[in-house]
Amino acid sequence: MKKFLKVFSVIAVIAVALACSTYFFLPSVFYGYVYPFSRIKGNITLIIDGRDVPLSDCEIICEHSQESEHVRVKGNSIKSRAGKYGGYNYTLQYEDTEVRFYVYQANCWNCxxxxxxxxxxxxxxxxxxxxxxxxxxxxxxxxxxxxxxSIDQTATLDYKESPYGFCILSV
Known part of the structure:
Protein backbone atom coordinates (compact mmCIF):
# COMPACT_ATOMS: atom_id res chain seq x y z
CA MET A 1 0.00 0.00 0.00
CA LYS A 2 2.85 2.41 0.83
CA LYS A 3 4.47 1.72 -2.54
CA PHE A 4 1.20 2.54 -4.32
CA LEU A 5 0.90 5.85 -2.44
CA LYS A 6 4.48 6.78 -3.33
CA VAL A 7 3.95 6.00 -7.02
CA PHE A 8 0.62 7.83 -7.04
CA SER A 9 2.18 10.87 -5.35
CA VAL A 10 5.02 11.02 -7.87
CA ILE A 11 2.58 10.75 -10.80
CA ALA A 12 0.35 13.47 -9.30
CA VAL A 13 3.31 15.83 -8.81
CA ILE A 14 4.47 15.24 -12.40
CA ALA A 15 0.95 15.89 -13.75
CA VAL A 16 0.64 19.15 -11.81
CA ALA A 17 4.11 20.25 -12.94
CA LEU A 18 3.22 19.53 -16.59
CA ALA A 19 -0.07 21.43 -16.33
CA CYS A 20 1.65 24.43 -14.73
CA SER A 21 4.46 24.50 -17.27
CA THR A 22 1.93 24.19 -20.09
CA TYR A 23 0.07 27.20 -18.70
CA PHE A 24 3.21 29.35 -18.73
CA PHE A 25 5.00 28.09 -21.85
CA LEU A 26 2.15 26.90 -24.10
CA PRO A 27 -1.00 28.76 -23.00
CA SER A 28 -2.92 27.91 -26.18
CA VAL A 29 -2.36 24.20 -25.46
CA PHE A 30 -3.37 24.69 -21.81
CA TYR A 31 -6.62 26.48 -22.68
CA GLY A 32 -7.29 24.21 -25.64
CA TYR A 33 -6.76 20.81 -24.03
CA VAL A 34 -6.00 21.02 -20.30
CA TYR A 35 -8.32 23.78 -18.99
CA PRO A 36 -10.69 22.02 -16.53
CA PHE A 37 -13.13 24.85 -15.76
CA SER A 38 -16.16 26.47 -17.40
CA ARG A 39 -15.19 28.58 -20.41
CA ILE A 40 -18.22 30.88 -20.26
CA LYS A 41 -19.19 32.21 -16.84
CA GLY A 42 -20.58 35.36 -15.37
CA ASN A 43 -22.89 37.23 -13.09
CA ILE A 44 -26.26 38.45 -14.30
CA THR A 45 -28.63 40.97 -12.75
CA LEU A 46 -32.09 40.85 -14.28
CA ILE A 47 -34.52 43.69 -13.54
CA ILE A 48 -37.97 43.51 -15.09
CA ASP A 49 -40.18 46.59 -14.65
CA GLY A 50 -38.17 47.70 -11.61
CA ARG A 51 -38.34 44.28 -9.92
CA ASP A 52 -35.12 42.33 -9.31
CA VAL A 53 -35.68 38.80 -10.63
CA PRO A 54 -33.43 36.02 -9.28
CA LEU A 55 -32.03 33.63 -11.88
CA SER A 56 -33.48 30.71 -9.92
CA ASP A 57 -36.95 31.95 -10.96
CA CYS A 58 -35.97 31.95 -14.65
CA GLU A 59 -35.76 29.20 -17.19
CA ILE A 60 -32.29 29.42 -18.69
CA ILE A 61 -31.52 27.83 -22.03
CA CYS A 62 -28.22 27.71 -23.88
CA GLU A 63 -27.91 26.45 -27.45
CA HIS A 64 -24.83 25.82 -29.54
CA SER A 65 -25.17 24.64 -33.14
CA GLN A 66 -28.86 23.87 -32.48
CA GLU A 67 -27.94 21.57 -29.58
CA SER A 68 -28.76 22.22 -25.95
CA GLU A 69 -25.80 23.10 -23.73
CA HIS A 70 -25.84 22.48 -19.96
CA VAL A 71 -25.95 25.69 -17.87
CA ARG A 72 -25.20 25.67 -14.15
CA VAL A 73 -26.88 28.37 -12.08
CA LYS A 74 -25.80 29.37 -8.59
CA GLY A 75 -27.26 32.55 -7.18
CA ASN A 76 -26.88 35.19 -9.88
CA SER A 77 -24.07 33.43 -11.73
CA ILE A 78 -24.18 31.06 -14.68
CA LYS A 79 -21.53 28.73 -16.09
CA SER A 80 -21.18 26.65 -19.26
CA ARG A 81 -18.34 24.38 -20.36
CA ALA A 82 -18.44 25.78 -23.93
CA GLY A 83 -15.39 24.10 -25.40
CA LYS A 84 -16.38 24.39 -29.08
CA TYR A 85 -16.06 27.04 -31.76
CA GLY A 86 -19.14 29.13 -32.56
CA GLY A 87 -22.00 31.01 -30.96
CA TYR A 88 -23.57 30.13 -27.62
CA ASN A 89 -27.10 31.54 -27.51
CA TYR A 90 -28.57 32.12 -24.04
CA THR A 91 -32.24 32.75 -23.25
CA LEU A 92 -33.41 33.94 -19.84
CA GLN A 93 -37.15 33.43 -19.65
CA TYR A 94 -39.28 34.79 -16.83
CA GLU A 95 -43.05 34.50 -17.21
CA ASP A 96 -43.78 36.14 -20.61
CA THR A 97 -40.46 37.99 -20.89
CA GLU A 98 -37.43 36.66 -22.77
CA VAL A 99 -33.97 38.20 -22.60
CA ARG A 100 -31.47 36.81 -25.10
CA PHE A 101 -27.72 37.23 -25.51
CA TYR A 102 -24.90 35.29 -27.07
CA VAL A 103 -21.21 34.67 -26.65
CA TYR A 104 -19.27 33.93 -29.81
CA GLN A 105 -16.27 31.67 -29.27
CA ALA A 106 -13.88 32.52 -32.11
CA ASN A 107 -11.50 29.86 -30.78
CA CYS A 108 -12.50 26.62 -29.07
CA TRP A 109 -10.16 27.45 -26.17
CA ASN A 110 -11.41 30.97 -25.45
CA CYS A 111 -12.74 31.85 -21.98
CA SER A 150 -17.65 47.41 -21.81
CA ILE A 151 -21.18 46.65 -22.94
CA ASP A 152 -23.87 49.31 -23.21
CA GLN A 153 -26.62 48.31 -25.64
CA THR A 154 -30.35 48.90 -25.93
CA ALA A 155 -32.76 46.92 -28.08
CA THR A 156 -36.43 46.13 -28.44
CA LEU A 157 -37.67 42.95 -26.78
CA ASP A 158 -38.38 41.30 -30.12
CA TYR A 159 -34.67 41.68 -31.04
CA LYS A 160 -35.15 42.68 -34.66
CA GLU A 161 -31.63 44.12 -34.48
CA SER A 162 -30.23 40.60 -33.94
CA PRO A 163 -32.19 37.34 -33.69
CA TYR A 164 -29.80 36.12 -30.95
CA GLY A 165 -30.10 39.18 -28.71
CA PHE A 166 -27.14 41.08 -27.36
CA CYS A 167 -23.62 40.09 -28.30
CA ILE A 168 -21.45 40.29 -25.22
CA LEU A 169 -18.34 38.74 -26.73
CA SER A 170 -17.16 38.31 -30.26
CA VAL A 171 -13.42 38.03 -30.84
Whole structure:
Protein backbone atom coordinates (compact mmCIF):
# COMPACT_ATOMS: atom_id res chain seq x y z
CA MET A 1 0.00 0.00 0.00
CA LYS A 2 2.85 2.41 0.83
CA LYS A 3 4.47 1.72 -2.54
CA PHE A 4 1.20 2.54 -4.32
CA LEU A 5 0.90 5.85 -2.44
CA LYS A 6 4.48 6.78 -3.33
CA VAL A 7 3.95 6.00 -7.02
CA PHE A 8 0.62 7.83 -7.04
CA SER A 9 2.18 10.87 -5.35
CA VAL A 10 5.02 11.02 -7.87
CA ILE A 11 2.58 10.75 -10.80
CA ALA A 12 0.35 13.47 -9.30
CA VAL A 13 3.31 15.83 -8.81
CA ILE A 14 4.47 15.24 -12.40
CA ALA A 15 0.95 15.89 -13.75
CA VAL A 16 0.64 19.15 -11.81
CA ALA A 17 4.11 20.25 -12.94
CA LEU A 18 3.22 19.53 -16.59
CA ALA A 19 -0.07 21.43 -16.33
CA CYS A 20 1.65 24.43 -14.73
CA SER A 21 4.46 24.50 -17.27
CA THR A 22 1.93 24.19 -20.09
CA TYR A 23 0.07 27.20 -18.70
CA PHE A 24 3.21 29.35 -18.73
CA PHE A 25 5.00 28.09 -21.85
CA LEU A 26 2.15 26.90 -24.10
CA PRO A 27 -1.00 28.76 -23.00
CA SER A 28 -2.92 27.91 -26.18
CA VAL A 29 -2.36 24.20 -25.46
CA PHE A 30 -3.37 24.69 -21.81
CA TYR A 31 -6.62 26.48 -22.68
CA GLY A 32 -7.29 24.21 -25.64
CA TYR A 33 -6.76 20.81 -24.03
CA VAL A 34 -6.00 21.02 -20.30
CA TYR A 35 -8.32 23.78 -18.99
CA PRO A 36 -10.69 22.02 -16.53
CA PHE A 37 -13.13 24.85 -15.76
CA SER A 38 -16.16 26.47 -17.40
CA ARG A 39 -15.19 28.58 -20.41
CA ILE A 40 -18.22 30.88 -20.26
CA LYS A 41 -19.19 32.21 -16.84
CA GLY A 42 -20.58 35.36 -15.37
CA ASN A 43 -22.89 37.23 -13.09
CA ILE A 44 -26.26 38.45 -14.30
CA THR A 45 -28.63 40.97 -12.75
CA LEU A 46 -32.09 40.85 -14.28
CA ILE A 47 -34.52 43.69 -13.54
CA ILE A 48 -37.97 43.51 -15.09
CA ASP A 49 -40.18 46.59 -14.65
CA GLY A 50 -38.17 47.70 -11.61
CA ARG A 51 -38.34 44.28 -9.92
CA ASP A 52 -35.12 42.33 -9.31
CA VAL A 53 -35.68 38.80 -10.63
CA PRO A 54 -33.43 36.02 -9.28
CA LEU A 55 -32.03 33.63 -11.88
CA SER A 56 -33.48 30.71 -9.92
CA ASP A 57 -36.95 31.95 -10.96
CA CYS A 58 -35.97 31.95 -14.65
CA GLU A 59 -35.76 29.20 -17.19
CA ILE A 60 -32.29 29.42 -18.69
CA ILE A 61 -31.52 27.83 -22.03
CA CYS A 62 -28.22 27.71 -23.88
CA GLU A 63 -27.91 26.45 -27.45
CA HIS A 64 -24.83 25.82 -29.54
CA SER A 65 -25.17 24.64 -33.14
CA GLN A 66 -28.86 23.87 -32.48
CA GLU A 67 -27.94 21.57 -29.58
CA SER A 68 -28.76 22.22 -25.95
CA GLU A 69 -25.80 23.10 -23.73
CA HIS A 70 -25.84 22.48 -19.96
CA VAL A 71 -25.95 25.69 -17.87
CA ARG A 72 -25.20 25.67 -14.15
CA VAL A 73 -26.88 28.37 -12.08
CA LYS A 74 -25.80 29.37 -8.59
CA GLY A 75 -27.26 32.55 -7.18
CA ASN A 76 -26.88 35.19 -9.88
CA SER A 77 -24.07 33.43 -11.73
CA ILE A 78 -24.18 31.06 -14.68
CA LYS A 79 -21.53 28.73 -16.09
CA SER A 80 -21.18 26.65 -19.26
CA ARG A 81 -18.34 24.38 -20.36
CA ALA A 82 -18.44 25.78 -23.93
CA GLY A 83 -15.39 24.10 -25.40
CA LYS A 84 -16.38 24.39 -29.08
CA TYR A 85 -16.06 27.04 -31.76
CA GLY A 86 -19.14 29.13 -32.56
CA GLY A 87 -22.00 31.01 -30.96
CA TYR A 88 -23.57 30.13 -27.62
CA ASN A 89 -27.10 31.54 -27.51
CA TYR A 90 -28.57 32.12 -24.04
CA THR A 91 -32.24 32.75 -23.25
CA LEU A 92 -33.41 33.94 -19.84
CA GLN A 93 -37.15 33.43 -19.65
CA TYR A 94 -39.28 34.79 -16.83
CA GLU A 95 -43.05 34.50 -17.21
CA ASP A 96 -43.78 36.14 -20.61
CA THR A 97 -40.46 37.99 -20.89
CA GLU A 98 -37.43 36.66 -22.77
CA VAL A 99 -33.97 38.20 -22.60
CA ARG A 100 -31.47 36.81 -25.10
CA PHE A 101 -27.72 37.23 -25.51
CA TYR A 102 -24.90 35.29 -27.07
CA VAL A 103 -21.21 34.67 -26.65
CA TYR A 104 -19.27 33.93 -29.81
CA GLN A 105 -16.27 31.67 -29.27
CA ALA A 106 -13.88 32.52 -32.11
CA ASN A 107 -11.50 29.86 -30.78
CA CYS A 108 -12.50 26.62 -29.07
CA TRP A 109 -10.16 27.45 -26.17
CA ASN A 110 -11.41 30.97 -25.45
CA CYS A 111 -12.74 31.85 -21.98
CA UNK A 112 -15.23 34.61 -21.18
CA UNK A 113 -16.08 36.07 -17.79
CA UNK A 114 -18.85 38.67 -17.73
CA UNK A 115 -20.86 40.85 -15.40
CA UNK A 116 -24.16 41.89 -17.03
CA UNK A 117 -27.13 43.99 -15.98
CA UNK A 118 -30.35 43.60 -17.96
CA UNK A 119 -33.06 46.20 -17.37
CA UNK A 120 -36.37 45.34 -19.06
CA UNK A 121 -39.25 47.79 -19.49
CA UNK A 122 -42.14 45.72 -20.84
CA UNK A 123 -44.41 48.78 -21.22
CA UNK A 124 -41.91 50.28 -23.70
CA UNK A 125 -40.86 46.89 -25.16
CA UNK A 126 -37.19 47.78 -24.44
CA UNK A 127 -34.30 45.98 -22.81
CA UNK A 128 -30.96 47.56 -21.90
CA UNK A 129 -27.76 45.61 -21.30
CA UNK A 130 -24.80 47.13 -19.46
CA UNK A 131 -21.69 45.53 -18.01
CA UNK A 132 -18.27 44.20 -18.86
CA UNK A 133 -16.80 41.08 -20.41
CA UNK A 134 -13.23 39.85 -19.91
CA UNK A 135 -11.75 37.31 -22.30
CA UNK A 136 -8.42 35.91 -23.42
CA UNK A 137 -6.53 37.98 -25.93
CA UNK A 138 -5.65 36.44 -29.30
CA UNK A 139 -3.75 33.16 -28.80
CA UNK A 140 -3.76 33.62 -25.02
CA UNK A 141 -0.07 34.48 -24.95
CA UNK A 142 1.96 36.40 -22.37
CA UNK A 143 0.70 34.00 -20.38
CA UNK A 144 -3.05 34.18 -20.51
CA UNK A 145 -3.31 37.89 -21.16
CA UNK A 146 -6.86 39.19 -20.89
CA UNK A 147 -8.85 41.99 -22.49
CA UNK A 148 -11.93 43.66 -21.07
CA UNK A 149 -14.59 45.52 -22.99
CA SER A 150 -17.65 47.41 -21.81
CA ILE A 151 -21.18 46.65 -22.94
CA ASP A 152 -23.87 49.31 -23.21
CA GLN A 153 -26.62 48.31 -25.64
CA THR A 154 -30.35 48.90 -25.93
CA ALA A 155 -32.76 46.92 -28.08
CA THR A 156 -36.43 46.13 -28.44
CA LEU A 157 -37.67 42.95 -26.78
CA ASP A 158 -38.38 41.30 -30.12
CA TYR A 159 -34.67 41.68 -31.04
CA LYS A 160 -35.15 42.68 -34.66
CA GLU A 161 -31.63 44.12 -34.48
CA SER A 162 -30.23 40.60 -33.94
CA PRO A 163 -32.19 37.34 -33.69
CA TYR A 164 -29.80 36.12 -30.95
CA GLY A 165 -30.10 39.18 -28.71
CA PHE A 166 -27.14 41.08 -27.36
CA CYS A 167 -23.62 40.09 -28.30
CA ILE A 168 -21.45 40.29 -25.22
CA LEU A 169 -18.34 38.74 -26.73
CA SER A 170 -17.16 38.31 -30.26
CA VAL A 171 -13.42 38.03 -30.84
Missing amino acids: ADFDLNFNVLTSKNVVTCTGTCTYLSENGYAPASHKTH
